[in-house]
Amino acid sequence: MSLERFIEVEPAILRCAQLREEGKTIGFVPTMGALHEGHLGLVRRSVSACDVTVVSVFVNPLQFDEASDLARYPRDFEGDAGALEEVGCDVVFTGTLPEFFPTELDEHGAFDSAALKDPGPCSLGLEGDSRSGHFAGMATIVDRLFELVAPTRAYFGRKDYQQSLIVDELARQRGAPIVEVCETSREGDGMARSSRNARLSESERLEALALSRALVACDAVWRSGERSSEVLLDALRTPLVGARGVSLDYAALREFEAWTAEDPVGDLSAGVALVAARVGAVRLIDNLILGEGDSSEIARAQGAEL
Numbered sequence: 001m002s003l004e005r006f007i008e009v010e011p012a013i014l015r016c017a018q019l020r021e022e023g024k025t026i027g028f029v030p031t032m033g034a035l036h037e038g039h040l041g042l043v044r045r046s047v048s049a050c051d052v053t054v055v056s057v058f059v060n061p062l063q064f065d066e067a068s069d070l071a072r073y074p075r076d077f078e079g080d081a082g083a084l085e086e087v088g089c090d091v092v093f094t095g096t097l098p099e100f101f102p103t104e105l106d107e108h109g110a111f112d113s114a115a116l117k118d119p120g121p122c123s124l125g126l127e128g129d130s131r132s133g134h135f136a137g138m139a140t141i142v143d144r145l146f147e148l149v150a151p152t153r154a155y156f157g158r159k160d161y162q163q164s165l166i167v168d169e170l171a172r173q174r175g176a177p178i179v180e181v182c183e184t185s186r187e188g189d190g191m192a193r194s195s196r197n198a199r200l201s202e203s204e205r206l207e208a209l210a211l212s213r214a215l216v217a218c219d220a221v222w223r224s225g226e227r228s229s230e231v232l233l234d235a236l237r238t239p240l241v242g243a244r245g246v247s248l249d250y251a252a253l254r255e256f257e258a259w260t261a262e263d264p265v266g267d268l269s270a271g272v273a274l275v276a277a278r279v280g281a282v283r284l285i286d287n288l289i290l291g292e293g294d295s296s297e298i299a300r301a302q303g304a305e306l
Helices: 009-021 037-049 067-072 077-086 134-149 161-174 195-199 202-207 209-223 229-237 295-301
Strands: 004-006 026-031 052-057 091-093 153-157 178-182 246-255 271-279 282-289
Touching: 004 009, 009 026, 009 091, 009 134, 026 037, 026 134, 037 052, 037 077, 037 153, 037 178, 052 077, 052 134, 077 091, 134 161, 153 161, 161 178, 161 271, 195 282, 202 209, 209 229, 209 246, 209 271, 209 282, 229 246, 229 271
Parallel strands: 004 091, 026 052, 026 153, 052 091, 153 178
Antiparallel strands: 246 271, 271 282
């Protein structure tokens, strides 16, 4: 089937219901648009596993804690749709806040805070501290999208690590869909792909590589056999503190898939390193599962060795 495009929510959801009635398995990739290769990789994953792939494109104002960030977020539905058609997506839709939440807005268009979804304990600390209300807004729209699309599987990238834990728990509570968290998609130089990368100047782009370099440095210490959270944290933070052009928000460690709001103490059994920083006006995040994944590829791309 050729790509079906919907610029309103209701007809898109009716189409999803029809596909379910036909017995189709639905793979779903929720996005905020400005699609890059990372998003398209998730779509390809869905296309290979499901009968039908559905993508939502919605810049959700509920999850922005900075009005200026929301205003600057790129929007190009037709461009996104063209890219999706090339990778075999079947349905793409967008909509407005009133269409997604017809009963949760007051007469002035303000969202009822009581209707926000509790994002749960995985929202505590790090991004939850740095971005007030972000996870509640994210969980609220994802919960509504899961309700409306009712997908068999949903695909998310690991770059938003804390978010992926929240979404997985949300799906578990709902009983569906199956959530697949896919490896972070990276540029040739090891930088995590993000729609915000396009806002970096050439010099800022080079400065931003400090984030992935710090992750590789921490991973190298882990691979040497070190498990002390204190030693590993020092290896993670050292390349970032004072790095040119980088304003560090946090550099932290957590037990892999055992989230805590506080930093771990003592030895880690399975670790993930997480970083967030501003480079120029752009806030960037990245993470790496220690001892697994793509650290050697990042290091080679940046001309280093583990």
